[in-house]
Amino acid sequence: MRWAALGALAVLLVLPNFLGSYLLTVFIFIFFYAYLGQAWNLLGGYGGQISLGHAAFVGIGGYTSTYLAMTYKLSPWIGMFVGGAAAACLGAVIGYLGFRFGLRGFYFILLTVAFAEICRLVVSHVEALGGALGLFITFSGDPWQFQFSDNRYYYYIALGLMLAAMGIVALVERSRMGAYLAAIREDEDASEALGVNAFGTKLAAIVLSAFLTGVGGTFYANYLFSLQPNTAFGIPLSVEIILRPIVGGSGTLMGPILGSFILSPLAEVSRAYFAKGGLSGVHLIVYGSLLIAVVLFFPRGAYPYLRGLVRGRRGGA
Amino acid sequence: MLNRRTFLKATGAAAGAAALGFPAVLRAQPKEIKIGAVHPVTGPLAEIGQACRLGAQMAVEAINAVGGIKSMGGAKLVLLPGDSETKPDVARTVAERLINEGAVMLTGAFHSGHTMAMVPVAQQRRVPFLVDISAADVITLNVAQSVKEGKQKTQYVYRNFPTTTAFGRKAIQFMNEIFKATGTSPKRAVLMYTNDPFGKPQSEGFIKAHKEQGAPFEIVEVIPFPEVPTDLSTEVAKARAAKPDIICPITRAVSATLLLRELAKQRVDILGVISPGAPGLYEKGQIDALGKLIEYTMDNVPWINPLSAKTRKIAEEYAKRSGGKTFDTNSGYSYEAITIMADVLERARSTDPDALVEAIRATNMKDPIMVAGGPVRFNEVGDNANASTAMIQILSQKPLVVHPKESAEAKLVFPAPKFWERG
Structure with a gap:
């Protein structure tokens, strides 16, 4: 297993030398959404606290670093951590309110959606943040400004983000906190009865998850060169983030990554082959059908299924 | 010492040379010239995106019907339609794919955020991008600024649409x-x-x-x-x-x-x-x-020119092809972008990106199909200053x-x- 992982990593490291700009872009989005999915996974997968407002953290992170870069010439390399911290603060507020007042299940989901919407509306009305038009970043190709004239750099940054999130989540998974989170997910009342500080653990999870997602916001802004409240804080982005861990297997380390490696190529292939004819939207129907098929075949996610398959074979042999 | 950066540079340069040098030979006499058009054909802006796509498609057919690009041996235009799904990340990926499929020029993308996401693609891959619809001033201004400051060598982004x-x-x-x-x-x-x-x-x-x-x-x-x-x-x-x-x-x-x-x-x-x-x-x-x-x-x-016989004819055909819809601002500007590109190709006599940019800058196309203040001409920022409402x-x-x-x-x-x- 370890060798397979190292092999995969080696392949990913040398891959850019063989890929054109287009495939690099595809991989960049695979890594990036896997990264965001992993950040979500920490709270939603391991802790069972489903957030449908994670786009808010992307937006806060992206807006913070972009605003600092445009107004104070602060490099987004530093700004991305400031953005992460800002997102973590928002996460703390949402977490405190939600967990302190014992919101669970649908009520917590609604709270996260509400906060994302509030952020979207507030930013739409803040003059300094470009209002509803948003912020536009000048393309200069200056590395200090988090811009590169070659997609390969973005590739390695996105890969680095994905691996870093994986490392952090792996550490959490093995720590006491990971065990607490799983216990809370399975039965919060029982875990509390056993002495788990459910409030503190969940709060820590949402703060960390928000921080990581916020850091990703800077990448989002500097790869797409503009931020609009409707896209950066919108529900579609939140859904995009959640889909990966759900399809790949939420609450597993490899889930978001596998999910991203399944979904992004699926979307891209359906786009490349079914979006050409006169009928617009066919590719979305194809993508949707494939998505339904994936969820039907792997109801608990692709990774648990694969793991079961590998173990089953070994057991049989 | 060979670190990752120098390694990247070296391999990047080699790959770049291979990618650019080789097709230059192939590009000498193309029979087909591909143009990538990215529009929000699905999602919240679908209706507009579909109008844009049909406009562009009709323009390509009209140009091919009268002999294609004559200066290049009657080369035919081929439209590579792309769907941004009304999402900026998809707009960027689609633009990359269309270039891979052979697009020598890009047009699009209606939503300013999507257009912005395509700008770096055009600049990085040196593919001239003629924005058909998007009003935010910064789109061309930003690139012009970067070129002025020496951060970018050439401007590949131009626009035929009135700015905000x-x-x-x-x-x-x-x-x-x-x-x-x-x-x-x-x-x-x-x-x-x-x-x-x-x-x-x-x-x-x-x-x-x-x-x-x-x-x-x-x-x-x-x-x-x-x-x-x-x-x-x-x-x-x-x-x-x-x-x-x-x-x-x-x-x-x-x-x-x-x-x-x-x-x-x-x-x-x-x-x-x-x-x-x-x-x-x-x-x-x-x-x-x-x-x-x-x-x-x-x-x-922005409106189609009702006094132009050419425009009226296109409008009639558009109504037939679209099931009775009006040839409007969106379909009109997408149509016009293609005619400008054809005019550019005609004068450039090549699909080399820098020859195309030179031709774009020298554009002086009379009788635009849209209401305009004069012929299509691009100013120092890259906008058609005569684009009007x-x-x-x-x-x-x-x-x-x-x-x-x-x-x-x-x-x-x-x-x-x-x-x-x-x-």
Whole structure:
């Protein structure tokens, strides 16, 4: 297993030398959404606290670093951590309110959606943040400004983000906190009865998850060169983030990554082959059908299924 | 010591040389020239995106029908349609893919955010990108700035669409001319706008132009309303209290309907409704729904040139191909972008990116199919400075160009009859 992982990593490291700009872009989005999915996974997968407002953290992170870069010439390399911290603060507020007042299940989901919407509306009305038009970043190709004239750099940054999130989540998974989170997910009342500080653990999870997602916001802004409240804080982005861990297997380390490696190529292939004819939207129907098929075949996610398959074979042999 | 960066540079340079040098030979005499067109064909902007795609497709067919690119041995144009799904990340990926599939030029992308996401692709991969629709000034300005500061070598991004600034300037200019021609002198204007990525900059552009160019009227009140309003009675009451002579609304379909109904209901006594430029005030569905309430409404919008025989012919065919839809701003500008590209290719005699850029910069295309201030010419920022709007007015339930005079197909009616005097 370890060798397979190292092999995969080696392949990913040398891959850019063989890929054109287009495939690099595809991989960049695979890594990036896997990264965001992993950040979500920490709270939603391991802790069972489903957030449908994670786009808010992307937006806060992206807006913070972009605003600092445009107004104070602060490099987004530093700004991305400031953005992460800002997102973590928002996460703390949402977490405190939600967990302190014992919101669970649908009520917590609604709270996260509400906060994302509030952020979207507030930013739409803040003059300094470009209002509803948003912020536009000048393309200069200056590395200090988090811009590169070659997609390969973005590739390695996105890969680095994905691996870093994986490392952090792996550490959490093995720590006491990971065990607490799983216990809370399975039965919060029982875990509390056993002495788990459910409030503190969940709060820590949402703060960390928000921080990581916020850091990703800077990448989002500097790869797409503009931020609009409707896209950066919108529900579609939140859904995009959640889909990966759900399809790949939420609450597993490899889930978001596998999910991203399944979904992004699926979307891209359906786009490349079914979006050409006169009928617009066919590719979305194809993508949707494939998505339904994936969820039907792997109801608990692709990774648990694969793991079961590998173990089953070994057991049989 | 070979670290990753030098390794990257070396391999990058080698790959770049291989990618660029080799096709240069192949590109000498192409039989097909591929153009990538990215539009929001699905998602919230689907209807617009489909209009754009059909416009571009028809233009390609029209050019091929008269012999393709003659200077290149009659090479045929091929449209590679791309769907941004109304998402910026998809817009960027699709642009990359279309270039991989052989697109030598790009056009698109309607939404300024999507266009922005495609700009670095065009710059990095050296593929000229002629923006067909997107008004945000920064799109071309940013690139021009980077080139000026030496951060980018060549500008590959150009635009044939009025910028937000141009919208505002034209609105004030046309209004001043109209008031003069009709011998009217409105003193008080109330600006009402939908607070979204379109309405906000549009209103700012109007206020800025008003300040810079001057007008006989004063903007006495500025009233924003949310993106999809459920009720505008308070806003209209506020506007009414300001005793306006004209109302300048920047709307979307829903808000336009609510606004006009409310203006009539509250019997707001004005000389007319003149929009600095907004959708919702001229579409067939809106006219059918609003009837005489929308009559005489003026709107400052990019428009097809009704006096051009060429445009009228395209419009007829468009109606046939689209199942009765109007050849409008969106389909029109997407159509025109392709004709400009064909003109550029004709003069460049090559698909080499720098030859194309040189040809784009030297463009001087007469008889544009859209209402314009003159031939298509790109200025130092990369915008067609002659891209213009037209003042249209709903007359006998049809949107007709009433100003500027060179393009007018009907005589404008101003002041407009009061809402309650329209029978």
